[in-house]
Amino acid sequence: MSKTNPLPASASAPSPDLAILGNTIQIHPSSVANQSSPEQSLLEPYARFRQEPINALQELGLHVVGEGWRSYDQPIGQDIFYSGFSENMKGMVMAQARLRTKMAELAAKRVEVEIHEGLLGPKGLEGEEEEHRKRRLARRREIEGQLREVAGEWTEKMICKMESRYFIRSAYYLTTQLLTRAYHQGIHVSSDEVLQLRSVAAEAAKKKQSIIFLPCHRSHVDYVSLQLICYRLGLALPTVIAGDNLNFPVIGPFLQHAGAMWIRRSFGDDQLYTTLVQSYMDTLLQNGYNIECFVEGGRSRTGKLLQPKFGILSFLLESVLSGRVEDAIVCPVSTQYDKVIEVDSYVSELLGQPKPKEDLAGFLSASSVLSLKLGRVDVRFHEPWSLRGFIDEHQSRLVHKSPSVGTMYDASLKRRLLTTLGYKVLSDINAVSVVMPTALVGTVLLTLRGRGVGKHELVRRVNWLSDRVRAQGGRVAHFANSTTVSVIDKALEVLGPKLVGRVEGLPEETYYAEDRFQLSFYRNMTIHLFVSQALVCAAVYTKVKLGGGPESQRMSYRELYDTVFFLSQLFRAEFIFPTTPLEENLRTTLMGLERDRVLSCFRRDSDDVVSSNDNIEYVELHPDERASGREDFDFYAFLIWPFVEASWLGAISLFMLVPPRDYPDQEAWLDLKTVQDKAQLLGKTLYHQGDLSYFEAVNKEALKNAFSRSEEEGIFQTTRSREAKAGPKVRLDAAWMPARDAEGRLKPEGKLWELCERISQSRREGKNRRDGATVRTRVLNLVEVVGAELFAHAVPEVEGVQSKGSRRRKGIQTRAQL
Structure with a gap:
C-alpha cells in the first residue's frame, strides 16, 4: 500500500481562467479541473513569415498602427514613453534637495x-578677511558647478529613457518574437494573481505610489518576461535596475530605452x-x-535562491524610512523555467x-538557442504589500521609540529591518514558486539509488513528488x-x-542522469x-x-536536535530557512515525517504516538519505510548529501592552510x-579517486x-588591502592549527579535524571507502601536496588583520534556523 497521503480535492469551485481579448481582460469558466490557481499563456508564438507570411504581416501591421492593447496609450500607472521623458526625469533628479546638499557639502x-x-x-591682515x-x-561655487556637471553626466548615463511609444511597440513585437521561439510554450501566469x-496597480496609480517588483534571478530572461507581461496587461513598465556590465554597444541603448x-x-x-543613486x-x-x-x-548559478543582497533594497x-516617500507597494515575483538558457x-x-565579459558577440552567440524548444516560462506574483x-x-520589535523625538531609526536598527525585509521577500518568492516538470524529473533522477529508472517507476515517483510538493504548500x-x-x-x-x-x-524505456552536474x-x-525534512x-542517517x-x-531527541542545529548552522548561507524557532520547526517536521510513515517517534508517558507532540524520547526509521527499502527517507537524504559533501570538502581543504613543516614563515x-581554486582542484581529484561522491x-x-x-x-584570519x-x-x-607528528605528518586531531569528522558523520557512505581511515591517510597526504603549492607563493606578515566572523557570528546564528 502506498504511504503517500494525497491532499483532498478542494471543495470550492476552481477559479476562472484569464482571457485577454483585444484591449480588455475578461474571465470565463475554468477548463482546468481541480486546480486551485488556474493559468493561461499570456504570450503565444507569433506566426512565422516562412510558414504563414500573411498572418505574420498582419500581426506586424497591428503593432505598427497600435491597434487595441498594442497601442500602449494609457497603461495603468504614471505617464511614460513620451517625448521629453528623459529630460524631465533628469531635471527632477538634479533638483533633489539631498543631492544639492551633498554637492555643497x-x-x-x-x-x-x-x-x-x-x-x-x-x-591676510586685518581688513582683508572679506577678500x-x-x-x-x-x-x-566653482567646485559645486563642477560637481553638478559631473552629476549631470552620470545621471544622463544612468537613467532609463522611455521616450517613444513607437519604440516600445516595436521592442515588444521583436522581443516576443525571439522569446516565444525559444520558449515555444509561451509565458504563463495565474489569473487570480x-x-x-491590476487592481493593486490601479489603486497605487490613484495614490501616485510605485510598485516595486522584486523577482528572483536565474536568467537574463527574468526582466524581459516581466516587462512583456506588464506591457501585455497594460501596466506601466517598471524601471529595471541593472548593472552597467550589460551596457555594451547596441544592446545597452536598446535596453535603456526599454x-x-x-x-x-x-x-x-x-x-x-x-x-x-539615492536621489x-x-x-x-x-x-x-x-x-x-x-x-x-x-543570477543564481545553482538553481536555488541566493542570500539577499541589500544594496538597492x-x-x-x-526613501520610505526618511519620510521623503510616503509609501510604496512591494510585489515579490517568482520566475520559473522548463529550461534556463x-x-x-x-x-x-x-x-x-572565468565568467565571460558581457558583450554583443556573447549575446549573439547566446541567441543561437532561439532555435531550440525550451518549454515555457511560469511567472507568479505574490500578493503585493505596503512597505510602510x-x-x-516590525516597528515595535525592531525600532526604538522615544517620546520626545518620535521614532528613531539608528544604523543598527536599519540593518535589522533591512535584513528582515530581504528574507521576507525571499520567503514570499518561495511561497509562490511553481515547480516545473523538468524540475520534478531532474529531482527524481538525482534521488534514486540505481543507475537509471524505468518509465513506469519514473511516472510513479513524479506523481509521489508532486503530492509531496503540494503537501508542503508548494505548487x-x-x-x-x-x-x-x-x-x-x-x-x-526539453531537457534533451x-x-x-x-x-x-x-524491454522497458529506461532513463538515467547523463549530466548530473547540470541536472x-x-x-x-x-x-x-x-x-527541513532533508536536515x-x-x-x-548518522545512526542509520x-x-x-x-x-x-x-x-x-537531544542528539537529533544537536545534529540538526549543527547542520542548520553549516548551511546558513545555502538555504532560506523558516523564521520560526528551531524547536518548533523540528517538532513540526517530525510530525510530518511521522504521518508519512518515514520516521517513528517514541514519546514518554503517552500512548498516542501520532497526535502527541511533546516528550519525544527518540526517533527511528518507520517499519513501513524499512520495508519499502528506505526510498522516501533516501529521497530527502539525497537532496542534502551533495551540500554535505561540499561542506566537508571546504573543511578538509582548510588543512592546506597549514604551513609545510620546514617553511621559514609559519605566519605567512x-x-x-x-586557496579556493586549489580547494576546487583538490575536490576534483578526490572525486575522481573515489573519496568524494558528488562532482557538484x-x-x-x-x-x-x-x-x-x-x-x-x-577558523582563519583575513586581511584586506x-x-x-x-x-x-x-x-x-x-x-x-593542527599539530604534526614526529615524522612531520599532519595529525588527525584538534578542532579542525573534529569539524571535518562532525560533517563527515552525515556524508553518504561510499561503496569503496571507509571515511575515517581514508581521510587519515590518503586524503590528508593529498591535501599536503596541494597545500605545498600554495606556500610557494605565500605573502609575508602583513598588518590589518580582520576577523569579521567575531562581529557577525551571533547575528547569523540567530537567523539560521531549521
Whole structure:
C-alpha cells in the first residue's frame, strides 16, 4: 500500500481562467479541473513569415498602427514613453534637495582642504578677511558647478529613457518574437494573481505610489518576461535596475530605452555617486514610477535562491524610512523555467572557468538557442504589500521609540529591518514558486539509488513528488488535463539527451542522469520545499549508516536536535530557512515525517504516538519505510548529501592552510582566491579517486559559501588591502592549527579535524571507502601536496588583520534556523 497521503480535492469551485481579448481582460469558466490557481499563456508564438507570411504581416501591421492593447496609450500607472521623458526625469533628479546638499557639502570640504594646503592664498591682515571670504565663496561655487556637471553626466548615463511609444511597440513585437521561439510554450501566469495585480496597480496609480517588483534571478530572461507581461496587461513598465556590465554597444541603448537604468557594480567610497543613486530612487518613488530590481543581486548559478543582497533594497527602504516617500507597494515575483538558457555557461563558471565579459558577440552567440524548444516560462506574483505597513508592523520589535523625538531609526536598527525585509521577500518568492516538470524529473533522477529508472517507476515517483510538493504548500505547474506520462515526455524532450540519457533496446524505456552536474540546477528548484525534512533525515542517517537492527539505529531527541542545529548552522548561507524557532520547526517536521510513515517517534508517558507532540524520547526509521527499502527517507537524504559533501570538502581543504613543516614563515598569508581554486582542484581529484561522491560538491559557489562560513567562525584570519585589484589574504587561526607528528605528518586531531569528522558523520557512505581511515591517510597526504603549492607563493606578515566572523557570528546564528 502506498504511504503517500494525497491532499483532498478542494471543495470550492476552481477559479476562472484569464482571457485577454483585444484591449480588455475578461474571465470565463475554468477548463482546468481541480486546480486551485488556474493559468493561461499570456504570450503565444507569433506566426512565422516562412510558414504563414500573411498572418505574420498582419500581426506586424497591428503593432505598427497600435491597434487595441498594442497601442500602449494609457497603461495603468504614471505617464511614460513620451517625448521629453528623459529630460524631465533628469531635471527632477538634479533638483533633489539631498543631492544639492551633498554637492555643497563636498565642495565645502574641498575648499577647507585647499585652505589648509594654502592654495587659496594667505588670509591676510586685518581688513582683508572679506577678500579671502570672497575667494572661498567663489571657489566653492566653482567646485559645486563642477560637481553638478559631473552629476549631470552620470545621471544622463544612468537613467532609463522611455521616450517613444513607437519604440516600445516595436521592442515588444521583436522581443516576443525571439522569446516565444525559444520558449515555444509561451509565458504563463495565474489569473487570480494578475487580476489582483491590476487592481493593486490601479489603486497605487490613484495614490501616485510605485510598485516595486522584486523577482528572483536565474536568467537574463527574468526582466524581459516581466516587462512583456506588464506591457501585455497594460501596466506601466517598471524601471529595471541593472548593472552597467550589460551596457555594451547596441544592446545597452536598446535596453535603456526599454526601461533599464544602469548602475555601477560597486560604488566604493564615492559619496556623490551614492547620493545620486539615492536621489534617483527618491525621484522614482515620489512620482509613482514602478521599479524592478533583483533581491539576490546576480543570477543564481545553482538553481536555488541566493542570500539577499541589500544594496538597492537599502536605498528603497531609506526613501520610505526618511519620510521623503510616503509609501510604496512591494510585489515579490517568482520566475520559473522548463529550461534556463544560460545553464551551460553556469556549469562552466561553477567548475572554475572565468565568467565571460558581457558583450554583443556573447549575446549573439547566446541567441543561437532561439532555435531550440525550451518549454515555457511560469511567472507568479505574490500578493503585493505596503512597505510602510511592513515598517510599522516590525516597528515595535525592531525600532526604538522615544517620546520626545518620535521614532528613531539608528544604523543598527536599519540593518535589522533591512535584513528582515530581504528574507521576507525571499520567503514570499518561495511561497509562490511553481515547480516545473523538468524540475520534478531532474529531482527524481538525482534521488534514486540505481543507475537509471524505468518509465513506469519514473511516472510513479513524479506523481509521489508532486503530492509531496503540494503537501508542503508548494505548487506544481498546471498542464490542464494532460496525463503525467505526457507531461514527463515533454519534460524529457526539453531537457534533451545531453542531460537525460535513454538506454535503447531494453524491454522497458529506461532513463538515467547523463549530466548530473547540470541536472542539479533543476533539482535545486525544488529543494527549498524539503530543507527541513532533508536536515532531519541527514541527522538520523548518522545512526542509520552504522547498520544493525532498529534498536541500534535509534537516535535520542537531544542528539537529533544537536545534529540538526549543527547542520542548520553549516548551511546558513545555502538555504532560506523558516523564521520560526528551531524547536518548533523540528517538532513540526517530525510530525510530518511521522504521518508519512518515514520516521517513528517514541514519546514518554503517552500512548498516542501520532497526535502527541511533546516528550519525544527518540526517533527511528518507520517499519513501513524499512520495508519499502528506505526510498522516501533516501529521497530527502539525497537532496542534502551533495551540500554535505561540499561542506566537508571546504573543511578538509582548510588543512592546506597549514604551513609545510620546514617553511621559514609559519605566519605567512595566502591569497584567498588561489586557496579556493586549489580547494576546487583538490575536490576534483578526490572525486575522481573515489573519496568524494558528488562532482557538484566541487562547484565554486558551494566552496565560496563554505569558506565564508569558516571566516565567520574565526577558523582563519583575513586581511584586506585597500588596493582594488589586491584580493583578501588568509591564514589559519592559531586555535585551529593542527599539530604534526614526529615524522612531520599532519595529525588527525584538534578542532579542525573534529569539524571535518562532525560533517563527515552525515556524508553518504561510499561503496569503496571507509571515511575515517581514508581521510587519515590518503586524503590528508593529498591535501599536503596541494597545500605545498600554495606556500610557494605565500605573502609575508602583513598588518590589518580582520576577523569579521567575531562581529557577525551571533547575528547569523540567530537567523539560521531549521
